[in-house]
Amino acid sequence: MTKSTRRDFLQATTTAVALIRLSGIAHARTQDNAVDIGSRRELFVDQYLIDKLNGARQKLHRPQLAPPVSPPRPHGHYATVLFNGDKYQFYYRGDKDPKVTWKTHGIEAYHDGEVTLYAESKDAIHWTLPKLGLFEHESFPDGNIVLMDEFLVTHNFTPFIDTKPGIPAHERYKALGGLAFQPHQTAVRDKRGPGGLKAFVSPDGVHWKKLREEAVVPEQWGKYFDSQNYGFWSESEQRYVCHFRRFIKGYRGIARTTSEDFVNWTEPVEMPANLPNEHLYTSCTQPYYRAPHIYVATPTRFMAKRGAATDILFMTTRGGDSYDRTFTESFIRPGLGASGWANRANYAAIGIHETSPTEMSMFLTHGRRYTMRIDGFASVNAPLAGGELITKPLKFSGKQLEINFSTSAAGMVRVELQDPSGKALTGFSLDDCDPIYGDALSRVVKWKGNSNVAALAGNPLRLRCAMEDADLFSLRFA
Structure with a gap:
């Protein structure tokens, strides 16, 4: 990079940060x-x-990598970790046959092969894979499949515990999942029906059913929802909020929509947060459990021209259509060794939880757990x-x-x-x-x-x- 090019890049970055803050x-x-x-x-x-x-x-303050445990922690892309007051619940994506990819077999076979897996823990450190008896498949002998044969939905099924007052017990858990078809995928769309984000409800986070057959967040809003699209009840805004994937000026970015009933959603608003040359592959935007009016975000930054390298950022928002990026440096770096620098190697799970009286934990792909002081982001x-x-x-x-x-x-x-x-x-x-x-x-x-x-x-x-x-x-x- 020449001096003038680097100067222009730094000026663009400084301007972008100022605009995001303003x-x-x-x-x-x-x-x-x-x-x-x-x-x-x-x-x-x-x-x-x-x-x-x-x-x-x-x-x-960067989180610290915790030591591995035996058996290894569960891991998979687009993971979510919930705490229901009694136990921690871990949701993550699995593949019936990892050799079946969209490149080798096409998107229909690829997405038909995706399942949502489930694990439980009392301390969020040691996990078990319960035999649920809901779905059976030879690739998952533990029987911990919580959702299967929901085309597109199991690519990024993302649940949350609904804290809205007065919610019926059978809808205590809610989830969104799904994709939007790309222009060259019309043949599959014609065969399988339109995409979009579909809504699910559950009394216990294990037994799920569709809230309705049609998508609640329409297909045309996403481009292409191929991320983790997380909804939650906002105590401060008194409505449901969902942050989802949307391309903004050619880069993967974040948009927001809200709803009063989880079925009818407002027109999306784009949330400018990208600095020059960076894609925000996920948003991982969630209320902080000790200050729920502050939404913390730990998105995956994707550097397409650096071998698809990824790391984890830290941003915040207090509602509305903007993020604060006081901190532009990496929150969790790829680290030593080639594995952290592999294609799309670093994704943070949704869910930051207290795992001791003095620490809280967040979870990354490859079974990693990182710890922080309580309130200790910054x-x-x-x-x-x-x-x-x-x-x-x-x-x-x-x-x-x-x-x-x-x-x-x-x-x-x-x-x-x-x-x-x-x-x-x-x-x-x-x-x-x-x-x-x-x-x-x-x-x-x-x-x-x-x-x-x-x-x-x-x-x-x-x-x-x-x-x-x-x-x-x-x-x-x-």
């Missing part, structure tokens, strides 16, 4: 221009609360020399401020409460704050031993966080 979050502001966070947990994965960073920066980070975070004016409800933080042995965090103009509130200045050091998922901030901030609830204020060799991951008023 189109970003619709802040929940009050009449006095304060962001109303109530008692919600807020993570520093975007600039939603940040007004200024002085000597500090936002830092992405932080505001300051060096030992010190740095500060000053928030936008905000309002809260609650009696005390809790933070998720980590310091070195020499580091610390202090918090000052200010009025919107930046003046310290009496009794809550930086000098009043008891120094906070250590490492905790939840530590209550105190000022000369006092943690009660109830008298300030509902009034606009700012937080000034002075940090030394420290990371601040999240905060909430409780």
Whole structure:
């Protein structure tokens, strides 16, 4: 790459990031221009609360690869991991005959050979393959087929647990699956019927039936749905949301549609998120379980001109038609060895789950599990020399401020409460704050031993966080 070409590329990347951010979050502001966070947990994965960073920066924290287990974890493309309160449920794609591909046998034989497989676990670390007795096939002697002979649907069958209040028990689980036919596939379409995303429901995530015969997300919206198209009930938006594959300006990208009943969906809206030369092969956009108003996304980035190399990115959205890409670097790299650099080798499963009191896990193809600190996607980070975070004016409800933080042995965090103009509130200045050091998922901030901030609830204020060799991951008023 020449210097001028590289300069043009970097300028295009910088411009794209700026546009993505500017189109970003619709802040929940009050009449006095304060962001109303109530008692919600807020993570520093975007600039939603940040007004200024002085000597500090936002830092992405890469997940760590967990050791393998025996027997190996299940794995397959377009996987989904759910937790129903009692057990973890793993859905992934299998092939009746891996030698039958669309290149060698055509798309009809290829998709007829796809099945959806199922595994269970009590800890999301050690998995069993239950003999379900639903479908039998010699390639799967364990009998863990949960869906078979659903043409196109089993290519990317993607379930979720419906948290909408009042949902009938027999529809507790829902799923979407399907493809759109490409222009050269009309003969198969004429024979098998139109594509699109079809809806399924289940009482237990094992016994599934179609919600209706026709697709609920029409074929013409996708190009060509050959990704993982995930729907979920949004607590913050009070509707179902689905992010799905759509080509945007010649690159694989992401579009969004919403529904109030899971049957009738709004016209799709494209969500610009691609930086120059990158395809977003999946979106993996899902509500974060400790802050469901924040949707975290771990898409697979596909570099077509680099041997179809892939890695995992980290993005967020708070609803609406845009993503925040504060972090443009890779979240999970392909890694050492040739296997991670093979054609389409890296896909993250949907589902980020708490697997110990201090860690959460995400799952990748080839049976890999990666771990992170709870809330630990990103932080505001300051060096030992010190740095500060000053928030936008905000309002809260609650009696005390809790933070998720980590310091070195020499580091610390202090918090000052200010009025919107930046003046310290009496009794809550930086000098009043008891120094906070250590490492905790939840530590209550105190000022000369006092943690009660109830008298300030509902009034606009700012937080000034002075940090030394420290990371601040999240905060909430409780």
